[in-house]
Amino acid sequence: MSGAIRIGIIGYGNIGRAVEAEIAETPDMRPAGIFTRRDPASVQTAGDAAQVHHLDDILNYRNEIDVAILCGGSATDLPEQGPRFAALFNTVDSYDTHARIPEYFEAIDRPAREAGKTAVISTGWDPGLFSLMRVLEEAVLPRGRTYTFWGPGVSQGHSDALRRVEGVTDARQYTVPVEDALERVRSGEDPELSPREKHVRDCYIVPREGADLAKIEETVRTMPHYFDEYDTRITFITPEEMATKHAVMPHGGFVLRSALTGDGSRHLAEFSLKLQSNPFFTASVLVAYARAAWRLNREGAVGAKTVFDIAPAYLSPRTPEDLRRREL
């Protein structure tokens, strides 16, 4: 390898900070700057290895960045930044609006190809590792059923939905997999499971003073799609309890596949993650796929790529010989 891979960090929220910290501990990479829409002088970085620049100045650093890790959000940042930066840099992102991924892929693929760049989209854990496991488990066990369970962990989307309810000042929603449903899958029962049977939605809500708690409960429980199809637990708490008991962002989940082979034997494949910090694990996955993006680009594999298109060896800093000798 000719020197460390130079990583541009685009966006400096939870994920950007976590990527900065992970890069600092990754020997084959080094930071090539943090790019933010804020005034760079106002940004206090966690480490001291990376300079902070304004995002508008990023073209000045075009020759100093091997891979740009896009750390913005999926709602508004990435739909705009993804296609734009894929024409300038090799990129990696964690775009996670499942329903719009095909459209996002198309929007990225053409500019990346035209520029001879490689853009790895929708990494992280779901989409990302869980997607990879769904495809892998189905491919090796084609006659069966795949189940994804999420949690226990904080769902940002559901927490945001709670915060939009009239009378709510803050909220946290934990998605909790139903243990009995997991056991039914593991036992080989091959059950058909409704949303309600798979997950409980456990809500911690800080109400505004004098708010109508019964009305908040009613609004939450009947909220279409988010809560109405689930058993929803609601606990009202104080701002102090929110700050002390709900500050960390653990998450995780399970991808299970139960299937039969030609002799009638049943097999179970199960992958699970238990993450103490969702943003730090996501950052760690982004960093591994940044390595892959760089290597793929050097081999001429340009355009948009997903976790499905990338062989495991590209993610590892170790040599193919070493992997074969020690891990195969």
Place this chain on the structure above:
Amino acid sequence: MSGAIRIGIIGYGNIGRAVEAEIAETPDMRPAGIFTRRDPASVQTAGDAAQVHHLDDILNYRNEIDVAILCGGSATDLPEQGPRFAALFNTVDSYDTHARIPEYFEAIDRPAREAGKTAVISTGWDPGLFSLMRVLEEAVLPRGRTYTFWGPGVSQGHSDALRRVEGVTDARQYTVPVEDALERVRSGEDPELSPREKHVRDCYIVPREGADLAKIEETVRTMPHYFDEYDTRITFITPEEMATKHAVMPHGGFVLRSALTGDGSRHLAEFSLKLQSNPFFTASVLVAYARAAWRLNREGAVGAKTVFDIAPAYLSPRTPEDLRRREL
């Protein structure tokens, strides 16, 4: 796709029969013959789709086989057949002598490259999926420790070792992971585990009539590498018990990685398999990698390949668009 992938089945033992059954249920493949060292007329196949030929006649079928699945054993069949057939066909095998894989890879790589063929070696579950998970989990969680536990399941190697003991007519050895050790890993304790702490070796032995049972026990318990480093349970049983209670070959195991990210958070990734039939699951994995071998070869990716070199999408019969839309 231009027609089904034509699969040659090389060897017709447990794995060969299972591959035959799996191919019969795989819409994008069809059998292109079973090749055996036995008299073809003496071989009764399970299905009726595949013709049986003598292995010596295989060159006559050179243009009718897209991928040859090598179903022989790792001790003597594959070291000879692997390099020979890699010069004639795209191949897939489940070579599982871990220590000799680098040498096997080299022996296959050159003839495959020279012939423009693709040879996927050492698939199955370990080596195979477990190897893939060890590399994947380490790549996304670089600062931690990986643990592989096997079982509960039959170890052929250890069963064979028991059968070689004087006074033993038949034997079955189950490798059983120690639940307490698994829990210590899952709890994030990051333990250093000796062989004895990880697995129990549970032996069922049919002694010859009048054999010295105490001597058999002593020989087994002190057998270097196989049993001396483990807690070994020995149960003497009758041939009838062996036939009725120990006929199936379940297996499975766990690949766990516990690791820290830059903020000090701890994360656990865990992959497990519970297999009712070891040979059928192995066959099912071989079939998925046969699809990959064929596709890689059509793209010009020749030479020896391992699970580390193959992107997940190559294993699936589904289109990239469909995978992105429904699984990402």
